[in-house]
Amino acid sequence: MELTSKAVEYQLDSGVAWIKLASPRSGNALNATLISQLSRAIQEAINDESCRVITISAMGSDFCKGLDLEEAFAKGGLPDQEFFKILVDCLTLIHSSSRPVIACVEGNVIAGGVGLVAACDIVLASNNAVFMVSEVIVGMIPAMIAPFLLRRLTPARLRYMALSSRGISAPEAQIFGLVDEVVTEGTSKTLNRQLQRLFCSSPHAIAQSKQYFEQLHSVDLHQQTELALNEQMSWLKQPEVTEGIRTFTEGFSPPWFQKYKGQTHV
Template sequence: MTYEHILYDVSGRVAILTLHRPEKRNALNAAMVTELQAALDAAAKDPAVKVIVLKGSGEAFCAGADLESLQQLQKNTREENLADSRALMALMKKIYYHDKIIIAQVEGHAIAGGCGLVTLCDLSYAVPEAKLGYTEVKIGFIPALVSVFLVRKIGEGRARELLLTGRLITAGEAATYGLITQAVPAGEIDAHVARVAEDLCNNASGNSLKVTKRLITRVYDLPLDEALEHAAAENAVTREHADCQRGIQAFLDRQKLTW
């Protein structure tokens, strides 16, 4: 697929997806949402890709919905707005349930829908200068879809504070809240994310990463006994997988594995 609003590159076993509308502060529109879904599908199907990094061009990570999209919302029918919301929902679910680990590299502000993208990633690193937040209530809108994921990630109390006030927080605060993994100085973030991605590629089984991510997403809403039964079943299946057998044998033989 030819991309207009994103860049898609593969380096080693890492796919790098770059939001590429710097003149619009990488604001989301329907075309970018579609392209992001296609790029995530491409990375999912590529056996050479083990980790995905999501980043932005220019000064911002992502400023949320662009002005043209917001203007169009005022003209849409309810059915059109529902279809648009479902397209964004599909993108969010694709990130959340993706088989491969997705890392957000946030080198500028991540606002509203842009902060939503960060929320969905498995790991996220941001420069201290970046501001993050969900500002929808300040324009009479609601942070509808992201609220479902944010409550899961940081808990109801923190989610209420951020979503109801629309307050922008620093990367340091975001790390304290559990919204991002860590704040990393601007001069170090490229190398830091590359090291994290390389470590995941070389020191963890691809199947183990996939199944562990799936466990985290599945067991959250299950009753305790049902969650434990699900975990036990996944445990039993994983023991039969070639990665597990190879990994245990290497451990017993005191050999260093490179996955």
């Protein structure tokens, strides 16, 4: 079965659900349309008994440039809680899927896009992939993606990525734990090798393993995402925060933008 839409392409072939983010002009930004269609594609794959593996890739030079800020604050400049909720629900659906989910990453991955990658079970990244947790630059906090990043990164690594807002390469991301395998011989060949291994594995054992691993966490994902949503909305209710984000989305520098003029004493 094949479903092609404006924001997401979906095809199920030979037991593999091929899902592709298909909004390259926007850098595959996470707007309501893309998030909803991605969730629908994931759910359709889960509901199909013939599906053994789900893959997520993207068109264009950007895998995902993160949240569509204009849409997230479309309601009179105020944050739309429902918008943030459908995002966390989508990431939870990916993470909790009974089918293994493979992210095939090429290009830039920013903010919410990093959360999308972290929600997947297996991450294959090309050498040109760059990962950046950049929320603090626009005056936000990475509350929504943190529960998923903490399932891959140590708290120290997450703190570093969030506070430094530095883009890290695929090899460095592999050291951090965000990437499982850096592609050196072509994505298709690397992915095919992984698919062969998954198709030799028991689907029930894979599903049960995922469920068991989640039970090992001291705080379950539902509690963490509830906290994430509350923390995010509490932060965004501050007028000076939303004003700074609005200024950024309009192409101007928010008040915290400054150029360091001191000397480096090292």
